[in-house]
Amino acid sequence: MTEKPSHPDHSDPPRAPHDAAEERRRAEFAYRLTRDVFGRYYWNDRLQDEVLAAMKKRQ
Structure with missing residues (x-):
């Protein structure tokens, strides 16, 4: 899964942890x-x- 490049014009507000x-x-x-x-x-x-598979690896 590739991350979408962040767009400067519609960037997400910072999220709470x-x-x-x-x-x-x-x-x-x-x-x-x-x-x-x-x-x-x-x-x-x-x-x-x-x-x-990714979730199994994380455990």
């Missing part, structure tokens, strides 16, 4: 739901496997 874990959890969930060409969302199993 306690938000970090929740943000990461939401980001991981969002990456697993992938949008197809018609704008419908579907579950991306390959990405889910990558996320689960």
Whole structure:
């Protein structure tokens, strides 16, 4: 997963430190739901496997 380059014109406000874990959890969930060409969302199993593997490594 590559980080999006931060845009100077719409940069995020600084986040409170306690938000970090929740943000990461939401980001991981969002990456697993992938949008197809018609704008419908579907579950991306390959990405889910990558996320689960990363979580196992973190433990």
